[in-house]
Amino acid sequence: MNVALRLASIALLLAAWLAGSHVMGARLLPPPQAVGLAIGREALSGALAFNLGVTLARVAVSFTIAMALGTVIGLTMGRFAFADRLGDPWLVTLLNLPALVIIVLAYVWGGLTETAAITAVVLNKLPIAAVTVREGARALDRTLDEMAAVFRMGRWVRLRDVVLPQLAPYLAAAARSGLSLVWKIVLVVELLGRPNGVGFEIGVAFQLFDVTRILAYALAFVAVMLAIETLLVQPFERHASRWRPRTA
Amino acid sequence: MLLAGVPGRLDVHIEHKSYRAASGERLHVLDRLSITLTNGEVVALVGPSGCGKTTLLRIIVGLDRDFAGSVQLPPHGRLGVVFQEPRLLPWRTVEANVRLAAPQASEETLGALFATLGLTEHRRHYPGELSVGLARRVALARAFAVQPELLVLDEPFVSLDSALAVRLRAELVELVSRRPVTTLLVTHDVDEAAALADRLILLSPSPARVLAALPIESPRRARTADELALLRNEIARRIAGSS
Numbered sequence: 001m002n003v004a005l006r007l008a009s010i011a012l013l014l015a016a017w018l019a020g021s022h023v024m025g026a027r028l029l030p031p032p033q034a035v036g037l038a039i040g041r042e043a044l045s046g047a048l049a050f051n052l053g054v055t056l057a058r059v060a061v062s063f064t065i066a067m068a069l070g071t072v073i074g075l076t077m078g079r080f081a082f083a084d085r086l087g088d089p090w091l092v093t094l095l096n097l098p099a100l101v102i103i104v105l106a107y108v109w110g111g112l113t114e115t116a117a118i119t120a121v122v123l124n125k126l127p128i129a130a131v132t133v134r135e136g137a138r139a140l141d142r143t144l145d146e147m148a149a150v151f152r153m154g155r156w157v158r159l160r161d162v163v164l165p166q167l168a169p170y171l172a173a174a175a176r177s178g179l180s181l182v183w184k185i186v187l188v189v190e191l192l193g194r195p196n197g198v199g200f201e202i203g204v205a206f207q208l209f210d211v212t213r214i215l216a217y218a219l220a221f222v223a224v225m226l227a228i229e230t231l232l233v234q235p236f237e238r239h240a241s242r243w244r245p246r247t248a
Numbered sequence: 249m250l251l252a253g254v255p256g257r258l259d260v261h262i263e264h265k266s267y268r269a270a271s272g273e274r275l276h277v278l279d280r281l282s283i284t285l286t287n288g289e290v291v292a293l294v295g296p297s298g299c300g301k302t303t304l305l306r307i308i309v310g311l312d313r314d315f316a317g318s319v320q321l322p323p324h325g326r327l328g329v330v331f332q333e334p335r336l337l338p339w340r341t342v343e344a345n346v347r348l349a350a351p352q353a354s355e356e357t358l359g360a361l362f363a364t365l366g367l368t369e370h371r372r373h374y375p376g377e378l379s380v381g382l383a384r385r386v387a388l389a390r391a392f393a394v395q396p397e398l399l400v401l402d403e404p405f406v407s408l409d410s411a412l413a414v415r416l417r418a419e420l421v422e423l424v425s426r427r428p429v430t431t432l433l434v435t436h437d438v439d440e441a442a443a444l445a446d447r448l449i450l451l452s453p454s455p456a457r458v459l460a461a462l463p464i465e466s467p468r469r470a471r472t473a474d475e476l477a478l479l480r481n482e483i484a485r486r487i488a489g490s491s
Binding site: 143144146147149150151152153157161162165168243244245 | 309310311326327329331333335337338339340344348349350374376377390394
């Protein structure tokens with residue numbers, strides 16, 4: 001039933017796309033089969049796999065760095081009022097700086113390099129991760145902390161078995177919103193200052209007014225991110241919440 | 249001040265402990281209070297609600313260091329604590345909860361503990377799947393699994409129905425008699441204190457002082473209803489006499 005509904009929804013989307021293509025013309029909105037063929041062509045030449053791979057690597061590296069730093073900063077700020085007061089203006093500033101400004105400045109100061117590109121993406125994602133984890137750290141249960149203290153649990157045990165499980169829902173929320181944000185920003189970074197990747201290809205296609213190619217790369221990348229969501233993020237969430245009594 | 253001590257012995261001398269309330273005024277909670285427990289002794293602190301018993305316990309187990317006085321724990325300071333609520337990690341199984349507190353406990357020790365407390369078939373369950381009574385038993389198992397030099401119980405059976413409380417008390421007596429351990433039990437329930445302790449210490453209303461110490465000579469398991477009734481009257485008389 002669920003699967004049927006899902007398939008019907010996808011069929012409806014394709015039908016709307018086809019109809020739109022007829023109305024707007026194939027140059028402005030190429031029909032699905034043309035985009036499918038374009039994906040096939042790029043896949044055969046090896047360009048699709050290469051560009052997807054490059055972009056995915058940038059997403060993975062910047063996502064990992066941003067989540068790790070954001071968790072440490074958020075945890076520190078949530079637990080120590082001193083750190084919170086010190087770091088809060090920085091966070092607010094970063095949160096409100098437009099992504100484009102951070103990217104342009106990173107390239108101006110760092111040159112058109114891989115490091116500058118990754119730094120720009122990290123700086124865009126970091127404050128959101130930190131703010132989310134800070135909320136989690138503020139909600140930590142003091143009574144469990146005290147329990148861990150009287151039983152003389154070590155630092156590592158306290159982190160792994162007492163603190164992190166309480167942060168898990170916040171980390172999952174940060175990861176989920178983070179992943180979709182990071183890959184969008186990576187495309188912009190590639191468009192502005194990298195010689196390869198999905199963002200670069202889309203930039204080239206834009207200059208040539210090649211809508212088919214734009215859609216081909218965009219859809220291929222969305223498919224990859226959907227696969228990551230269902231194969232990595234959702235199983236992790238299920239594992240992290242296995243102890244919750246299931247609602248009947 | 250924390251000092252290294254004598255095996256199984258607890259020495260507490262509190263000059264003075266006060267809180268600053270939200271309104272800014274200082275609240276006196278404890279005043280010139282001294283308690284000594286010798287090796288293997290079970291002592292019950294009995295006092296009215298709000299007299300500062302829980303504050304005293306928090307000082308003894310090291311959760312509150314803002315006081316004037318000294319606490320001398322047994323040499324290794326290995327504590328088994330049972331809080332008013334079970335305080336289990338909901339994301340770890342019953343067995344993992346106990347093992348995390350007592351990583352050095354042998355499988356044999358744990359097996360025996362779980363058997364005594366009727367937890368054997370619940371080892372792999374998560375705390376959210378347990379009844380209130382079972383969760384309290386896990387908290388007891390955790391405290392005993394560390395083979396504590398000092399066992400501290402803060403109203404461990406509060407808010408349980410009386411039949412269940414009686415059963416858990418019997419299990420506690422069983423555990424303490426199997427492996428004697430210096431135990432400090434805090435309660436406002438006179439029956440509970442009389443059933444479990446070798447000595448009762450009566451505390452005054454806040455700021456808490458020691459009103460009286462009552463040794464109970466007969467062995468725990470041989471106490472008769474008459475004897476307990478006499479004890480109850482004695483306690484009531486002492487408490488009334490103080491005010």
